[in-house]
Amino acid sequence: MRGLSPEEQALWARVTETIRPLSREPLPKTEPSLAHRPTPPPIARKPKGPAPTPSRSTASTPPGIANTLDSSWDRRLRSGVVQPDRIVDLHGHGLERAWQAIDRAIEQALVNQERVLLLITGHARPGDPPVERGRIRAAVNDWLAASRHRGRIAAVRAAHRRHGGGGSLYLILRR
Numbered sequence: 001m002r003g004l005s006p007e008e009q010a011l012w013a014r015v016t017e018t019i020r021p022l023s024r025e026p027l028p029k030t031e032p033s034l035a036h037r038p039t040p041p042p043i044a045r046k047p048k049g050p051a052p053t054p055s056r057s058t059a060s061t062p063p064g065i066a067n068t069l070d071s072s073w074d075r076r077l078r079s080g081v082v083q084p085d086r087i088v089d090l091h092g093h094g095l096e097r098a099w100q101a102i103d104r105a106i107e108q109a110l111v112n113q114e115r116v117l118l119l120i121t122g123h124a125r126p127g128d129p130p131v132e133r134g135r136i137r138a139a140v141n142d143w144l145a146a147s148r149h150r151g152r153i154a155a156v157r158a159a160h161r162r163h164g165g166g167g168s169l170y171l172i173l174r175r
Contacts (some may be wrong), residue, residue: 068154069172077170080160084170085114090121090136098136099143106149106173115173118159123167140169 004012069077076082088105090098102119109117121137144153152174159168 079087084118085117087118117171119169
């Protein structure tokens with residue numbers, strides 16, 4: 001591993017001055033040293049045998065919710081071709097109002113024999129600590145697992161980018 005040239009050191013010093021730390025405590029000012037180089041991490045050896053592959057389809061299914069979708073459903077959801085029958089936008093809701101909106105939407109979807117709901121929870125937005133964003137998204141899986149409708153929920157999946165990506169969830173109801 002080679003060291004940095006004086007021009008690269010000056011450029012790196014300017015870059016590090018623009019970094020905002022995650023905590024409010026100021027970072028100590030230190031002068032970069034030519035003699036000090038960080039030690040590279042040890043090389044990880046590849047384990048023998050096949051590596052376990054995590055199932056993306058069950059990653060977002062809350063405990064207590066049956067995971068009864070077949071692979072064709074998962075393919076259609078991942079590709080974004082499934083259009084939601086009902087959209088529930090939870091932006092601007094507090095925790096209590098968000099839970100009521102979800103419960104009411106599931107009830108209406110069951111009455112109207114709708115199958116796919118899109119829950120727009122919003123992304124957790126970065127900000128100065130303490131950040132209290134993303135609370136609805138963090139609570140949704142627990143709410144669904146404790147819901148009076150949990151027996152009617154076939155699966156919960158992450159939404160396609162077209163439908164909000166990481167800030168949204170598909171909620172698939174049983175027929």
